[in-house]
Amino acid sequence: MSYTITEKCNGCGACVRICPADAISGEKKKIHSIDAGLCIECGACGRICPQSALLDEKGSPCTMIKRSEWPKPQIEIAACVACGICIDACPVGCLAMSAQPRSKGVDPFPYLNDARACIGCGFCSLDCPMDVITMPKPLKA
Amino acid sequence: MMNKPYMGKILMVDLSAKTVTEEIIPDDVYKQYLSGMGLGAYILYNRIPAGADPLGPENILGFCSGFLTGTGSLFSGRWTLVGKSPLTGGWGDANCGGTFSPAIKHCGYDAIFFKGISDKPVYLYVKNGKAEIKDAEGIWGLDAVEAEDKLEKMYGPKAHAAVIGTSGENVSLISGVCTDSGRIAARSGLGAVMGSKKLKAVVVDGVQRIGVHDPAEMKRLSRHCAKWTKFPMPLSLLPGIGMALMGTFLRITPIMFAQDGLLYKTILKKWGTGGMNQMSIEMGDSPLKNWDGSNRDFRLKKSGKINPDIIINTEIVKYHCHSCPLGCGGICATKGKYAHTHKPEYESILALGGLCMNEDMDSLFYLNELLNRAGMDTISAGATVAFAIECYEKGILTKKDTDGLELKWGNTDAAVALIKKMIAREGIGDILADGSKVAAKKIGKGSEAYTVHAGGQEPAMHDGRNDPGFNVHYSVEATPGRHTIGAHLYYEMFQLWKRVKGLPRPNLLFFKGSKYKTNEEKAKASAACSKFMSMANGAGMCMFGVFIGIKRVPTFDWLNAATGWNMTPDEYMTVGERIQTIKQAFNVRHGIEPKNNFISKRAQGNPPQKEGANKGRFVDVEKLAADYWKEFGWDPANGKPKEETLKRLGIM
Numbered sequence: 001m002s003y004t005i006t007e008k009c010n011g012c013g014a015c016v017r018i019c020p021a022d023a024i025s026g027e028k029k030k031i032h033s034i035d036a037g038l039c040i041e042c043g044a045c046g047r048i049c050p051q052s053a054l055l056d057e058k059g060s061p062c063t064m065i066k067r068s069e070w071p072k073p074q075i076e077i078a079a080c081v082a083c084g085i086c087i088d089a090c091p092v093g094c095l096a097m098s099a100q101p102r103s104k105g106v107d108p109f110p111y112l113n114d115a116r117a118c119i120g121c122g123f124c125s126l127d128c129p130m131d132v133i134t135m136p137k138p139l140k141a
Numbered sequence: 142m143m144n145k146p147y148m149g150k151i152l153m154v155d156l157s158a159k160t161v162t163e164e165i166i167p168d169d170v171y172k173q174y175l176s177g178m179g180l181g182a183y184i185l186y187n188r189i190p191a192g193a194d195p196l197g198p199e200n201i202l203g204f205c206s207g208f209l210t211g212t213g214s215l216f217s218g219r220w221t222l223v224g225k226s227p228l229t230g231g232w233g234d235a236n237c238g239g240t241f242s243p244a245i246k247h248c249g250y251d252a253i254f255f256k257g258i259s260d261k262p263v264y265l266y267v268k269n270g271k272a273e274i275k276d277a278e279g280i281w282g283l284d285a286v287e288a289e290d291k292l293e294k295m296y297g298p299k300a301h302a303a304v305i306g307t308s309g310e311n312v313s314l315i316s317g318v319c320t321d322s323g324r325i326a327a328r329s330g331l332g333a334v335m336g337s338k339k340l341k342a343v344v345v346d347g348v349q350r351i352g353v354h355d356p357a358e359m360k361r362l363s364r365h366c367a368k369w370t371k372f373p374m375p376l377s378l379l380p381g382i383g384m385a386l387m388g389t390f391l392r393i394t395p396i397m398f399a400q401d402g403l404l405y406k407t408i409l410k411k412w413g414t415g416g417m418n419q420m421s422i423e424m425g426d427s428p429l430k431n432w433d434g435s436n437r438d439f440r441l442k443k444s445g446k447i448n449p450d451i452i453i454n455t456e457i458v459k460y461h462c463h464s465c466p467l468g469c470g471g472i473c474a475t476k477g478k479y480a481h482t483h484k485p486e487y488e489s490i491l492a493l494g495g496l497c498m499n500e501d502m503d504s505l506f507y508l509n510e511l512l513n514r515a516g517m518d519t520i521s522a523g524a525t526v527a528f529a530i531e532c533y534e535k536g537i538l539t540k541k542d543t544d545g546l547e548l549k550w551g552n553t554d555a556a557v558a559l560i561k562k563m564i565a566r567e568g569i570g571d572i573l574a575d576g577s578k579v580a581a582k583k584i585g586k587g588s589e590a591y592t593v594h595a596g597g598q599e600p601a602m603h604d605g606r607n608d609p610g611f612n613v614h615y616s617v618e619a620t621p622g623r624h625t626i627g628a629h630l631y632y633e634m635f636q637l638w639k640r641v642k643g644l645p646r647p648n649l650l651f652f653k654g655s656k657y658k659t660n661e662e663k664a665k666a667s668a669a670c671s672k673f674m675s676m677a678n679g680a681g682m683c684m685f686g687v688f689i690g691i692k693r694v695p696t697f698d699w700l701n702a703a704t705g706w707n708m709t710p711d712e713y714m715t716v717g718e719r720i721q722t723i724k725q726a727f728n729v730r731h732g733i734e735p736k737n738n739f740i741s742k743r744a745q746g747n748p749p750q751k752e753g754a755n756k757g758r759f760v761d762v763e764k765l766a767a768d769y770w771k772e773f774g775w776d777p778a779n780g781k782p783k784e785e786t787l788k789r790l791g792i793m
Contacts, residue, residue: 021348022269038269040350081367081466083215088243088463091348093298099472101458107468108458114298123350129213129363 001057002036003045008053015045015054018119020091042091042121070120071135073112079132082107086124086133094118144352146212146703147171151184152250152272154265156338157198157257161265161272166251172706173791175208175679176251178234179720181223184254185232186727186792193731195227196312196337198258204303204343205252206245207681210463211351213359214699215366216686218242218463221678222303222326224334228314228521228576229597229738231728232619233329234678238462238470239321241345242681244301248347255338264304264342266296269349277341281310284514285319292344300346306516309336311566314575315521315599319513323483324462324470327518328598329620330576354705362695362702369693370466374407381450384408384416385441388423392436392754395654399647402634402688409469409685412449414487419444421487422495425607425754429495430550431527432593432604432743435753439495446500447490455506456484462683469685475506482510485519488624491602492523497530498550504557515564521576522563524599526556528577529569531591537584544568596621596738603628606746606755609656613667613765617780619724621738625684627670629656636690637669640697640710644669659761664768669714671773675724676717719790722773722782726792735780739766 002023005015011029023039026032034045046054046062047070054062073086073095087095087110096113112118125133149171153162166180174183181203193199202224209217220242226233245253249270259274262281266273280288285306292302301320308316309332316332319325353359379387391397408416421427422436422444429439452473460470460483471484485505493508494500512519532538533548540547544562546555546569562570573580577592577599593599595615601624605612610628618626629647638644645662677687677696686694697710728735739745739762746759771777774786782792 022271038349040348081215081370082459082461082468083464083466084240084461085213085464088211088240088247091299096298097461099458106456106459107461127213129215129360130367131360 001041002039003034003041003043003057004055005032005034006053006055007031008051010051012050014048014050018044018048020044020119040091042119042123044119044121047120069137070118071122071137072115072118072120073124073133074136075110076132077102077109078104079130080109081130082109083129084110085127085129086110089123089127091121091123092117092119095124144354146351146353147176147208148246148249148251148349150250151180152253152267154253154255154272154274155257156255156259156263156274156340159274161274171208173716173719175676175716177205177207177219177679177681178221178223178675179679179716180252181205181221181234182232182720182723182727184252185223185225186723189225191730191732193225195225195230195334198256200225200334201254201256202331202334202338203252203254204245206242208679209699209703210681211243211246212353212699212703213356213363214703215363215370215464215466216683216694217681217699218465219678219681219683220245222318222331224329224331225731226329226331226620227333228330229621231596231731231733232724233331234620235317235326235328235331236625236678237318237320237324237326238465238683239324240463241301241303241320243351243463244345244347246351247349248345249349253343255340258337259339262339262341264292264340264344266344266346268346270347281341282307285516286322286514288342289319289322292342296344296346299348300344302342302344304342305332305335306514308332308515308517308564308574310341311574312336313517313563313566314579315518315525316516317518319516323510323513325513325516327520328623332516353703355702358702359699362698366694367466369403369689370406372403374403376404376407377411381412381419381448382445384449385419385423385444388420391424395652396650397653399633399649399651400630402636402690405634406467406685406689410467412453413469413471413484415452415485415490416449417487418447418449418490421491421602423754426604427491427495427602428604428744430498431496431531431591433531434498435750435755437753438498443500447494447502447505451502452484457481460484465683465686467685473506475510476503477507479507479510482506483513485509488602489519489523492520493526493556496523496527496602497556499553499556500551501553504553508557508560511560511564517564520601521599522560524593525563525573525577525580526559528580528592529559529573532584532588535591537586537588538569542569593741593744594622595740596733598622600624600740600744604755605740605744605760606750606758609760609765610667610670612740612745612760612762613769614670615744616739616762617735617766617769618671619721619728622740626674627667629666631688632666632670634688634690635670635673636692637673640691641669641714642711657758657760659764659768661768663765664772667765667769668772671721672714672717674717675720676713679716679720718773719792722786722790723792725775725780726782726787729781739763
């Protein structure tokens with residue numbers, strides 16, 4: 001399954017720029033398309049498209065969300081086993097493993113290293129075997 | 142994303158023709174071989190022509206990710222490097238952790254293979270299914286850490302590089318391939334194969350998702366595994382010297398107890414593999430003084446200088462490979478030229494330490510980093526230095542040969558200088574840079590008597606005179622000298638009899654002497670270790686993880702939850718049997734006479750040692766090997782797989 005682009009697309013290219021899988025292509029100002037073999041269903045295109053021209057893998061239309069309101073990972077370190085699966089799951093590499101031990105213990109801990117790069121896909125949370133990552137929406141300042 | 146744990150494709154790169162070809166692998170192959178070492182063995186068996194030069198264009202080098210890697214299972218982040226070994230002339234593989242295994246799959250491939258030879262140094266860059274052979278100018282000549290840093294900076298946070306250091310470039314037959322600034326696929330000399338192909342690095346940079354059949358079950362099993370990994374044991378309160386004294390006790394007591402992997406995981410969690418440093422010497426597990434010495438040559442006062450507490454006092458933070466909840470690795474602060482290094486492993490410390498009678502811990506930290514950067518195998522490097530020291534002692538090598546180095550037991554400065562020469566392939570170092578067997582051939586003068594190797598590869602720092610199981614596997618594995626497959630101790634810890642039919646359950650208490658008896662039960666246990674670890678290496682499982690026990694680290698159940706195959710543990714053991722047999726068939730095809738791979742007589746206890754922990758011990762490798770071969774359906778007279786066995790396993 002894959003996300004798809006509808007004819008509402010005006011070819012602005014916002015989705016091409018954000019897609020971490022290089023799955024979207026198309027000429028400027030023309031309807032773009034998604035390579036189903038490459039799409040990883042992270043949903044970044046759906047959240048960024050100003051035309052709401054994306055359908056998700058189930059065929060439901062996506063609505064644009066202001067980037068500052070995209071959910072971000074919150075990690076409960078105490079129950080984390082430092083397996084690094086979240087870091088590997090992140091398609092943009094915004095998570096990193098600390099170079100220092102956690103405050104209580106000797107193991108390192110994963111943290112959001114590059115919050116601006118995060119696309120709010122939630123793969124880190126989905127893949128965490130210990131379920132210690134949640135994806136809350138950022139609180140409004 | 143598909144709901145299966147493998148990508149179903151491989152990449153075949155021809156460095157001579159400069160072509161990159163994607164190939165689809167039928168589902169059936171995965172069911173028979175998994176991926177990782179299994180898929181590697183399947184491809185290489187079918188495609189490397191008999192008699193191919195390991196350093197020539199016909200050899201194929203493969204980077205194979207584990208079948209369970211990236212599926213949400215734990216302890217499953219290992220990848221296998223495969224190729225025909227220039228060190229042994231037969232099947233070669235090397236296992237490595239770090240973060241490279243999932244990165245291969247994220248590019249859409251289970252494995253990447255290289256054939257041919259490039260006319261100039263190159264590297265491969267794969268991004269989301271698109272692969273490009275690139276000029277390695279500016280990277281060739283750098284050490285492994287520098288090269289990896291440079292490539293990863295160039296390509297961003299999702300890029301992972303496997304690189305050779307200068308030893309691989311110099312086609313040293315004891316060199317390996319490095320990732321993650323010091324995790325190294327070191328054995329079998331496959332770094333030399335990569336160097337011979339003029340391939341400096343493989344950079345994988347992808348985001349493809351890895352699927353599974355039943356994600357909820359995968360998570361449930363992983364929770365179960367994590368619970369056992371965290372299981373508290375009072376052993377963790379012991380100081381390092383307590384471990385040493387436990388070793389002394391194990392040496393003295395005539396009665397042994399079957400070990401539970403929970404003990405070893407506690408040692409790994411607290412200290413890492415180095416937790417065994419002193420204990421192993423005390424109990425006779427670690428060879429000393431080029432396998433000729435004993436614990437009496439390296440008493441507690443001396444071995445105290447490599448006490449594991451000293452090592453973890455320098456540890457800044459633990460290091461976990463991908464999907465590892467345990468974290469036996471660490472990053473250590475060191476004095477001198479390099480600010481930090483991956484915590485030196487037991488094997489490195491004892492090969493460069495005990496085997497050379499060197500107890501200078503600072504030098505061991507330094508050599509660890511130096512060799513990681515050069516991409517040279519610490520086991521073979523240490524063993525080759527020990528060999529050279531003994532040759533010097535016996536007058537076979539003189540000061541003139543060594544360019545003035547006083548190669549004496551425990552002369553740290555001379556050992557460091559010699560290793561630098563080996564890395565630079567300078568003077569005597571050029572002779573030693575291909576391991577002890579090749580060196581003995583060049584030196585002559587009877588020096589062969591002082592090499593300890595199996596089929597050309599130096600065995601690891603576990604003495605088969607203490608645990609005869611090691612001598613079996615050193616001698617019968619398709620990659621001779623390998624310590625990461627089986628032993629009496631390993632069989633006890635795997636606890637396979639709890640899931641696999643017909644396997645003997647070890648006695649809780651037993652007399653030490655009983656380990657040396659040869660019988661059918663021993664052969665069954667050894668064969669089970671080989672089958673299981675071949676399967677586990679296909680799955681990408683970490684041996685230290687599976688030591689915790691098959692019910693606690695549920696490899697079979699993860700495989701079923703990931704695939705929906707519903708195969709029985711016995712059927713998975715047959716997968717392992719197939720992988721083990723195809724590797725053996727590979728060796729036979731390439732002219733290896735299995736008997737010639739037996740470990741050197743000295744390590745068999747022939748003649749037996751006169752003092753120390755292993756006094757009087759002799760291991761009847763010939764008999765043990767014949768029993769093992771019979772158990773596999775290979776000819777017990779020569780170790781060659783029988784036609785009917787190949788047919789039964791579907792190996793053409």
